[in-house]
Each structure stands twice: as structure tokens, then as C-alpha cells.
Amino acid sequence: MERNAEGREPRPLPGTGVLVMRDGKILLGKRLAAHGQGYYAAPGGHIEFGESLAEAARREVLEECGLEIEEICLLSVGSYMWGDSRHYIDVDVVCQAPVGEPQNLEPHKCAGWAWYELDALPAPLFPVTQEMIRSLRTGEIMPDLEVIHRHPYKL
Numbered sequence: 001m002e003r004n005a006e007g008r009e010p011r012p013l014p015g016t017g018v019l020v021m022r023d024g025k026i027l028l029g030k031r032l033a034a035h036g037q038g039y040y041a042a043p044g045g046h047i048e049f050g051e052s053l054a055e056a057a058r059r060e061v062l063e064e065c066g067l068e069i070e071e072i073c074l075l076s077v078g079s080y081m082w083g084d085s086r087h088y089i090d091v092d093v094v095c096q097a098p099v100g101e102p103q104n105l106e107p108h109k110c111a112g113w114a115w116y117e118l119d120a121l122p123a124p125l126f127p128v129t130q131e132m133i134r135s136l137r138t139g140e141i142m143p144d145l146e147v148i149h150r151h152p153y154k155l
Contacts, residue, residue: 073093
């Protein structure tokens with residue numbers, strides 16, 4: 001395997017996508033950054049060292065949209081490759097943002113945020129966001145693995 005500039009093998013990066021809901025609608029923004037430019041996506045980003053998943057979700061939504069979130073629940077887990085150089089392991093969540101209007105706090109990365117009905121979503125959707133919405137509709141956490149709620153192993 002090729003090594004990076006530090007002489008190490010490349011490793012996947014941990015990330016989280018946050019499907020923010022209110023009154024049956026989901027929050028999406030049109031991406032402007034090179035990674036996913038032109039696609040509609042949920043807020044999200046990297047999980048920082050020492051940060052819990054809930055802390056990362058709260059921070060990302062606050063940084064990108066200025067919203068406080070609550071009722072954070074596990075939604076999906078996925079492994080995503082972008083070209084030959086980017087590999088992410090995403091642990092995605094769904095939550096509520098009961099008050100406030102989204103602000104575009106990173107205008108260099110996003111054209112703006114809006115609430116969308118699940119049956120009237122904009123196109124094109126960012127592939128990870130598509131998977132998150134599929135998980136919301138089906139209840140599947142990992143489409144390529146069986147997830148068990150009670151394991152069969154005895155200790």
C-alpha cells in the first residue's frame with residue numbers, strides 16, 4: 001500500500017453525518033466545497049480527537065447551521081471511498097432541532113440551508129445523505145451487514 005507524506009499507510013477518517021429533523025422535514029444544504037460540490041447534504045464532518053459522537057454532532061450542526069440539537073439517536077454506519085485518496089468511516093445520527101432557523105455559517109462550503117419534506121427532496125443528493133435517508137426510511141443501520149440487537153454469544 002502507498003504511504004502518505006508522513007511515511008504512514010493511509011487510514012480511514014472518522015466522521016459523522018447529522019440528519020436534523022423538525023416537523024417531519026429534514027435540513028439540507030447545497031455543498032460548494034470541492035468534495036461533493038453541487039450536491040445537497042446533511043450537516044456533518046470529522047469527529048475530533050477525544051470527542052464523543054454526540055459532541056461531534058452537536059458541534060458540527062452548531063458550527064455549520066447555528067442550531068442546537070437534541071434527542072440524538074444512532075441512524076447508520078458506513079464506509080465511504082471518495083476517489084483513491086479519501087476513505088471515511090461515518091457514524092451517522094438523526095436528531096431534532098426544535099427551535100431557531102438555520103444560518104449559513106460556512107458560506108464558503110454551503111450555499112444555504114433549508115427544510116425539505118421527505119417526499120420532496122432536492123436533487124442531486126450527496127451519496128452519504130442518500131444512505132442516511134434510506135436508513136431513516138428502512139430502519140437499517142448498516143446495509144451490508146446484519147445488525148443484531150442481542151448477540152448470541154455466551155460469556
